[in-house]
Amino acid sequence: MGPRNITLPTHANAPAVIWLVGLTCLAEVVLTLAEAGGLGGLGLRRWLVMHGAFWNGLLAGWESLYPLQRELMFATYALLHGGLLHLIGNMVAVLALGGIVVARIGQKGFLFLYLFAAIGGAAGFALLSNSESPMVGASGAVFGLIGAWKFWEWQMRRHLGSPMQPLLQFMLGLVVLNVVLWLALSGLLAWEAHLGGFIAGVVFAAIVTPNIRYRI
Template sequence: MSDFARLSNRPNAPAVLWLVGLTCIPEAMFTLLGADLIGQGNLRQVAMVYGAFWNGLISAGWEALYPFQREVMFLSYAFLHGGFLHLIGNMMAVLALGGIVVARIGQQGFLLLYVLTSIGGAAGFALLSSSTAPMVGASGAVFGLIGAWKFWEWQLRRHTGAAMGPLWRSLAGLAGLNVLLWLLLSGLLAWEAHLGGFLTGVAFAAIVTPSLRYRI
């Protein structure tokens, strides 16, 4: 068994399951309630207008539709998705990674990491993207979980003297996957949010778990 396998896991932690369930609610509502809700057109479109991340509110001086929209959208976008496939892909990743995070920093730590990396993903998009299209999805947080996970793998490999090659190859593969998806999606991949979330996750793990013995 490899050193990497020694990273503990707590699958099906309540905080992870509740977060996934909460994130699934909007997409379920969009599907079940359909169009023309209370005369405001398609419900998904209404949610995007009010909850997606809009770069124009920051970089182009657009007028907010409600108080603190500029601040709220740094988190609300992570609970909206472009469809069931988008949602399922992200939530499967959260379920797979959430147990590793909970095992290391507990359920409250997992929720804090998820929130901060969602914000970090939005910040990355705001700083690096010039797009004025709405940005939605939990992938910024997903890459934040990956960032923390990879930091802990690096930490473990350094502690045990294990080779770092597999870690660097996995990171290269992650970068390559983003490039491939960006090409397949004709540039509609928010890689900026992925990068922002990943770096936030690495920074969070480095600060709150500076050693293998330290757990919050």
């Protein structure tokens, strides 16, 4: 029987990961500084949310503010966050998981996966939520990275004949974490986006890396 603990290769500080994190941080850092300095940050935040957040209403007949807003919001929502803590939590996860993804499918693969998972997260929110509130944050994309990571771990465990129990325990912990956060945030957690992103990540990894030796 193979080892119980599986460690996948990683590529630390890949430029694509660093640049993506920097781009995602830009909006929230500017907004935080503007709000702290009394420079109209609240108005700017409202404007960005109106134009960049994911709105279920736009799929139900609301009028768009600009051409292709309905389509672009499936990606732009992931560039906005509800505050510094929200941003930091997501970006720490991207930095931690990005190296694993880059080591497996390269920097272009990482970017494609991130975008695919963000779109999947938005699709999950659209299908499973009837909320009319805006949805922002990169957690859908983050859960896509987690989905791909765990798919690759499953591949490795199957290849080595290692027990699947640690993988199943991780998945259970992920479910419990979402439930706890949903309760702590009084139901404001977009778990639908997490689920959609996770499924998108697994599907992406299964298509792009169908076996343990495949690379792009």
